[in-house]
Amino acid sequence: MIRFALSRLAQVLFTIWAITVLVFALSHATGSPLDTLLPDDATPEQIAALTSRLGLDQPYHIQYLRFLGSALQGDFGDSLRWRGEPALGLVLDRLPATLSLGGLAVLISLAVALPLGVVAATRKDSWIDLLARAIALLGQAIPAFWLGIVLIWVFAVWLQWLPTSGQGGLRHMILPAIAIAWFQIAALVRLTRSAMLDVLDTEYVKLARIKGLAESRVVWKHAFVNAASVPLTYFGILAGSVLTGSIVVETVFSWPGTGWLAIEAIRGRDFPVIQAVVLFFAVIFLAANYLVDLLYAWLDPRVRHG
Amino acid sequence: MASIAPPLAPRKARRAARRRRPPIIPLALLLVVLIVPALAADLIAPHDPYQSHLRNRLQPPAFWGGSWEFPLGTDRLGRCMLSRILHGAWYALSISMVGIAIGAALGSAMGLIAGYARGLTDVVLMRLADISFALPAVLLVLALGVAWGPSLQAVLIVVAFVLWAQFARQVRGEVLSLRERDFVARARVAGAGHLRILLRHILPNVFNTIVVMATLQIGVIIILEATLSFLGIGIPRPAPTWGLLIADGRQFITSAWWISFFPGLAILLVVLSINLLGDWLRDRLDPRLRQI
Numbered sequence: 001m002i003r004f005a006l007s008r009l010a011q012v013l014f015t016i017w018a019i020t021v022l023v024f025a026l027s028h029a030t031g032s033p034l035d036t037l038l039p040d041d042a043t044p045e046q047i048a049a050l051t052s053r054l055g056l057d058q059p060y061h062i063q064y065l066r067f068l069g070s071a072l073q074g075d076f077g078d079s080l081r082w083r084g085e086p087a088l089g090l091v092l093d094r095l096p097a098t099l100s101l102g103g104l105a106v107l108i109s110l111a112v113a114l115p116l117g118v119v120a121a122t123r124k125d126s127w128i129d130l131l132a133r134a135i136a137l138l139g140q141a142i143p144a145f146w147l148g149i150v151l152i153w154v155f156a157v158w159l160q161w162l163p164t165s166g167q168g169g170l171r172h173m174i175l176p177a178i179a180i181a182w183f184q185i186a187a188l189v190r191l192t193r194s195a196m197l198d199v200l201d202t203e204y205v206k207l208a209r210i211k212g213l214a215e216s217r218v219v220w221k222h223a224f225v226n227a228a229s230v231p232l233t234y235f236g237i238l239a240g241s242v243l244t245g246s247i248v249v250e251t252v253f254s255w256p257g258t259g260w261l262a263i264e265a266i267r268g269r270d271f272p273v274i275q276a277v278v279l280f281f282a283v284i285f286l287a288a289n290y291l292v293d294l295l296y297a298w299l300d301p302r303v304r305h306g
Numbered sequence: 307m308a309s310i311a312p313p314l315a316p317r318k319a320r321r322a323a324r325r326r327r328p329p330i331i332p333l334a335l336l337l338v339v340l341i342v343p344a345l346a347a348d349l350i351a352p353h354d355p356y357q358s359h360l361r362n363r364l365q366p367p368a369f370w371g372g373s374w375e376f377p378l379g380t381d382r383l384g385r386c387m388l389s390r391i392l393h394g395a396w397y398a399l400s401i402s403m404v405g406i407a408i409g410a411a412l413g414s415a416m417g418l419i420a421g422y423a424r425g426l427t428d429v430v431l432m433r434l435a436d437i438s439f440a441l442p443a444v445l446l447v448l449a450l451g452v453a454w455g456p457s458l459q460a461v462l463i464v465v466a467f468v469l470w471a472q473f474a475r476q477v478r479g480e481v482l483s484l485r486e487r488d489f490v491a492r493a494r495v496a497g498a499g500h501l502r503i504l505l506r507h508i509l510p511n512v513f514n515t516i517v518v519m520a521t522l523q524i525g526v527i528i529i530l531e532a533t534l535s536f537l538g539i540g541i542p543r544p545a546p547t548w549g550l551l552i553a554d555g556r557q558f559i560t561s562a563w564w565i566s567f568f569p570g571l572a573i574l575l576v577v578l579s580i581n582l583l584g585d586w587l588r589d590r591l592d593p594r595l596r597q598i
Contacts, residue, residue, distance in 0.1 A: 011436070015436075015437050018437050022446075022449065023449055026449045026450065027449075137578065137581065137582075138574075138578070140525060140526075140577065140581055141525065141529075141573075141574050141577040141578040141581060142570075142573075142574055143529045143532055143533060143536075143549075143570065143573055144533075145533060145536050145537075145549075145552065146532075146552055146566070146569075146570030146573065146574075149552065149555075149556060149559060149566045149567075149570070150566075150567065150570070152559055153559055153563045153566075153567070157559060157560050157563070164559070164560075244443075247448075247537070248533055248536070248537065251537060252556070262448055263537055263538075266448060266538075266539060267538065269455075274448055274449065277448060278448055278449055
């Protein structure tokens with residue numbers, strides 16, 4: 001188990017390193033940051049001074065090592081758009097808003113998708129199974145940003161039950177959380193349903209039935225616990241889709257989180273902030289997947305010895 | 307010996323027959339919403355998609371109290387929404403097709419090479435695929451978006467990046483078992499070179515897999531492109547991509563819902579139809595891909 005954990009950790013660190021190279025290469029592939037930092041009529045002396053201060057006269061590998069060194073200390077430089085603010089500080093300030101929204105979205109998707117998937121599998125071809133399959137199909141076909149706009153139109157503009165956008169309390173979080181959860185519900189329902197169908201067909205579930213156990217006990221105690229490892233693998237992907245969803249949905253609902261910050265930074269060509277967001281998101285995503293891998297290996301010995 | 311297989315129950319038989327029939331409704335929807343508009347928007351659109359009719363700004367659709375001159379209403383500059391959506395189909399179709407072609411070709415080539423060569427080549431290529439999987443596409447989008455601004459190249463690179471690793475893994479897995487089969491050994495004895503064995507003997511056997519995967523990914527790519535254009539980091543203005551049309555309608559959500567609604571409905575119908583078509587194609591050509 002420990003060997004498995006360490007070798008996976010090495011892979012994660014290697015991937016993070018690869019991402020730092022990618023981020024560094026991209027930010028240098030597009031002309032020098034001097035154009036955005038200096039006015040058009042800057043004198044040659046000003047240009048030379050800033051070039052040497054930022055270390056842009058050094059060879060690329062030295063520049064990369066300097067970038068890596070400061071990034072490891074959490075220093076991505078100051079934001080260009082929000083003058084004087086450190087880039088990582090901006091990201092961390094916005095993080096709680098994103099995490100609370102993402103957390104609510106994950107709760108909603110689990111609360112809806114797991115029961116629906118289990119019931120759909122136990123009553124195959126009933127109306128509830130048809131509903132589950134319809135949701136799974138529609139979930140892949142509806143773009144999250146459009147769903148967000150339609151939700152605003154129906155629940156905020158037409159019915160006037162909930163606010164259209166902005167931050168403040170649970171009422172503001174319901175619509176954006178549903179917009180993020182929608183895609184996850186579709187995927188989780190599909191996975192849970194097919195995993196349950198497989199498990200319900202096994203010998204030990206038949207034995208439990210022959211023993212005369214109550215059907216609810218057979219389904220939830222014997223079948224679901226064994227089927228649950230399949231949706232569990234999906235949790236790593238879930239972390240990714242929460243991050244992706246946050247960027248799109250926060251923009252639609254003007255929710256002041258990290259995703260919205262990222263879009264604002266792109267519009268303002270704010271390299272330091274984008275670098276901080278990309279690396280920060282990558283670390284969160286990889287850490288979530290690492291934990292899922294460990295949990296999975298712990299539950300299923302075949303994984304850690306395979 | 308005629309009846310070795312037990313006869314299917316009537317209900318199951320009916321369902322099996324339904325599976326074999328091509329899905330007519332999705333095919334028809336695809337033609338009407340995507341393919342015909344993409345190829346002939348100039349002929350069927352009632353107006354020029356860029357032409358403003360300033361006296362007819364924010365007109366509602368015909369069935370919502372508007373006139374039949376603008377069947378799906380107009381936007382803030384009085385441009386005909388139906389014409390803009392019809393012209394947008396071209397971007398959805400061409401970008402998803404070109405993107406899939408690049409991603410599938412690149413990924414399949416990597417998968418063929420990795421599975422056939424094995425050894426170090428295989429290890430390196432599959433580790434690269436792992437890294438691609440580990441990186442959410444949105445991060446690359448952010449990085450490219452700030453580096454290049456909105457552009458067609460950035461969109462195609464992101465699409466290819468999202469796709470290649472999936473094709474590479476699947477194709478590699480099949481090549482690993484195919485290369486041990488007798489027909490490959492015989493081709494080698496007959497004097498065929500590596501390239502010939504790969505292209506003439508192995509590739510045809512994985513081709514169905516590639517086609518099915520490509521079909522199942524078209525919907526994903528259409529939504530990805532729409533999302534990028536919606537965020538302003540996809541296809542640049544003024545191209546009337548569906549994502550951009552939805553973004554333009556966002557600020558009028560309280561007064562003119564139709565601007566955002568109909569382009570999104572077009573995406574929904576197209577992606578739903580393609581996915582149904584892909585499921586059918588998978589059941590016909592390559593049922594082993596079920597789990598994807």
